[in-house]
Amino acid sequence: MTVADALLFSAGYNAAVVALGCAAFGLAAGALGCFVLLRGRALIADAAAHATLPGVAGAFILAALIGWDVRALPLLLAGAGATAALGVVLVNALAGGGRIRDDAAMALVLSIGFGIGVVLMSVVQSLPVGGQAGLKGFILGQAAGMSAADAQLVGALAVLALLLVGVLFRPLAALCFDRGFAAAVGLPVRALDLALLGLMLAVTVAGLRAVGLILVVALMVIPAATARLLTERLEAMVPIAGGVGAVSAWVGAALSATLPDLPTGATITLVACALFLAALLFAPRRGALAFAARQAMLSLTVARDHALRAAFEAAERAPGATHRWVELGRGAGWSRWQRAVLPRWLAAAGWVRAEGERIALTDAGLALARDLTRRHRLWEHYMQAAGGLGPWAAHRAADEVEHTLPPEVAREAEAWLRRNDPARLPAEGALPAPGEAPTAPR
Amino acid sequence: MTQFLQLDLAAMLAATFACLVCGLIGNLLLLTRQSLLGDAISHAVLPGIVLGFWVSGSRAAPPLVAGAMLAAVAAALLIALLRRLTRLEAGAAMGVVFSGFFALGIVLIEVSGAHAVDLDVDCVLYGQLEALIWPAASGPGSLLDPAALAEFPAETTTLAVVLLLTLALLAAFWKELRLACFDPDFAQAIGFAPRRMSLLVLVLVSVACVAAFWAVGSILVIAALVAPAAIARLLTDDYATQFGLSAVAAVAMGAGGYWVAALAPAAFGLGHGLNAAGMIAVVAGVLLAVAWAAGPFGRRRRLALAGGSD
Known part of the structure; x- marks a missing residue:
């Protein structure tokens, strides 16, 4: 299989579905990333992403103990979502005392959450079931091992998130630009903040399998920052960021499918970085x-x-x-x-x-x-x-x-x-x- | 005893020293409200470490430290440049730069062939405490035997040297750092260069990240940087006590985490060892939870505040 095959969807049905699923994820991550960036939530997304590891490993252990299929992606992603949400709650609880600032709280949740995950991963290694190797793909991303069903699940999650972003576009934009104004005109800002957080968690979880938990936040931040260089208007920024995200995920997944040594997440991130650098050099105004x-x-x-x-x-x-x-x-x-x-x-x-x-x-x-x-x-x-x-x-x-x-x-x-x-x-x-x-x- | 010396001593000392170095420096980050800088630098030094390793072909400290410092300074400059050019907020500019650098590091590991030797992605993620063994030890007498000590793992001795340097620097700049931490405006007003101080912090953090890299990897080092200082912050208001308590917490998480990882599998009948670097972060989490729940500035204070406002 050559890179061109992988890019043009001619490397077989499975590879084509995986490429499409990754691209859909990139689209959703880029589009949502604009709001995450403008609301100043980029780093909490990173903390939540790292906090998914105990959830993934925990769900794996649980499945092995009950005798379910340990490779069932929905189960692993549900575990990931649960601990990521818990991580967000803990950041707020830690920072709420006023003693530890929120940046320190995020760093703590990120590293300790990841540490718990690493310990659970070493427990996973000792379980008498197969499929442990696949778990490592959740850390740095491994699109090559994805099945068509996995990719469809990722794509469905991404499309759902994208639809919600479309429906909530106006209120989210108001929230991101001026929370006070949004509250004054009667928008339910707390619910909107929660919705943004929920969407962020959903996209994070969707990206785990392909991009990995360490770099999933890169696909929210880098495309949005790229779009920010090219335009000032949110109506243009969101589609551009979505496009950059989709192209990065698609090209990166194709590259790592042909060169299996390259972790997919790192490859996708580097493609996104290349697009960002191009925009940084050649953007018409900035x-x-x-x-x-x-x-x-x-x-x-x-x-x-x-x-x-x-x-x-x-x-x-x-x-x-x-x-x-x-x-x-x-x-x-x-x-x-x-x-x-x-x-x-x-x-x-x-x-x-x-x-x-x-x-x-x-x-x-x-x-x-x-x-x-x-x-x-x-x-x-x-x-x-x-x-x-x-x-x-x-x-x-x-x-x-x-x-x-x-x-x-x-x-x-x-x-x-x-x-x-x-x-x-x-x-x-x-x-x-x-x-x-x-x-x-x- | 011989088994302890051979298998555990070097690794346990490395874990303790790494947590001490990072924990002490972490106080500066926490008190100057730059905890995220530790996050950013720990990710950003990776390509520097890989390049240093690639160029020198060894784990010797100087090339790795040089590469890491280069990468840290480059990342800091890039973040500043991006913020000027793009008017991105600090968190976003950091996110772009450190995830890009980290991805570059991971890809460099794979393409440079470093993984064939000693440096692989697993080491970045989980650390390599288990690899630090001292086979030359034959009994307590080896601790005094120069021939056996020469075989002592270089990673651990490097960490000891870095720890001594850190202590010396902290002692030398004790008052200045205190000023920069608690009253940066006054520090600037009396002609005390805050830029030079923040460069010093940047260099110290990148050295700590490299030193702790072999022990705990590039992600768990964030726990070593932030957790001891945060635990101490929940317990005290005093500058000197802050450093003392964070040192205690660092030793507890380093040595304690290693011991729990070594002992728990036998106690619970698990067939496989637990990852020591991860366990260090878990112990840090437990200590943090205790400090938060029981300390004078954690939950109790929140409850008191909430009760007062009702």
Whole structure:
């Protein structure tokens, strides 16, 4: 079997059902994870997931003692759900005293619950029945050993959780964004919190067999965090997170089905991490590249503004003044890469024209430079009049804000000057008198 | 006696030392409200341990500690970077980073072939206390015999050294840590660098995680980090007593857990031994429950508060 076979459902009926079941689980985990993340419940989900181990092992021991089928997935999952719920209750009880904070309570329930499970697992090893090896799959996930019936159960649980998320979408969204508001408009917030907790436990339990209890929380957190990078709207975030979860679970399960040494949970988590890293780099607004591009553009614009202002002030003193790039750039504090880029940009945009060895502002460049200079002087006046700064400090302060604050704020500042210190502001359209500040930028 | 020396001494000492190191450092985590950092670091150091093991091919401590510290610092930086870039809340950023690191560690174990030698997934999950034996012991005299002592398991001696270092560091920074724990604002105001202190805590926790790794694995180490401090916190308000009580609790859970795991199977007629690392966490749970039910700051206080407000 190759990876392609496993991905395209052509590796046999059982493998196809398992892949679909895993994908359904990923879909539900990703979608629900958005609410879990926004409500700040990611870590309690982790604690609950680790606390499923005693339930799984306990159910196995119980089944072996009564003589039931120890491999019956519904029984093992029921045990898992029971101890996970108990774990959540214990976190609240421990943290309720105010002596142990909830982060410590979660760490305690997580580790002690897991420890009890580990001891029970060593008891399981001594039982005279078969099937012990399968239990280890609950810790790190082993999709390869799943039967079609197991996968159908997981898929059914996932679809059920997904349907409930769909039905409760609005109230859950209200709960996650503003619990106080949700309570004020009459939503039963306590019941909703419980419902979210219940859904979280159901999805956790559904994922145990495929992803394993240690990493099941990864499939709630990572897809939701990925979607958060791509959108701000919950209506888009939930489907994106579901999609990321489904793709990770499907690809990860296929990879681990072909390379049986790889624990499924770890493989699925790494696929989800890869998608997260891709989003972190390439997300259109919050991505690292978009962030770097915005920073570069801002620093380029600032450098351009400085140069144009210097050129304009030269033109005020002597109309038609010409410049050399070297001096202009040095005066405006251009860095090396800015010296390479900015002359091309200024020329291509038609703001400067060449005059032999030297350059001069075009009419369009003059108009832009005039606007920029006006904006700068306006801020200088504002800083002096409203902020009481001296000329040099006002110049520096204006330089700090003029490139980043939006134009409507600049208009507010202008309106303030017009009301409170109109002498600083000549007639509409005219340029304020040159600030007393030295005009060299920076 | 010889059997005890051969089979149990090294493992029991390793369990006790591991719980002591983690439990003492855990006080700093609990008092600075960073218990989750222990959770995150214990998961995140795994790829570092695997890489250190892979590169050096041995269980010698320095490469593993170096790898683990690298991984811990990388994880801490990544969490900070994610929080800045994505404005995710702390818990979510931690969840992304530590589950990713842990998954990477597990996959590295499988693909690097480390599992063929000494390091396998079972060790990560359950620890390897049972593997710490001292076959060279032939009687009480071996405790003084340099030739036999040279064969003493290196994991246990490493833990003893780490314990001494931890004690020395705690003694050296006793007042400073107390300040950082109880009044971080004042500590900052008098020019005391809280960042350097939190870096120290980060390094200490990652060293403790590596040191305890062979004894209890990467998940049960969280119990060793958090439980002793939490038990002490339920019993006292005093800084020095907090450390003392947590040390007592750590020894009780380390040595006690090992003994229960070793003795209970015979007592109950089980055919198979119980996992010692898991039993350490179970004993910690029992101690915690007792402290909560009977201690002055646990259930009784809650009842008193509830009674007062009725």
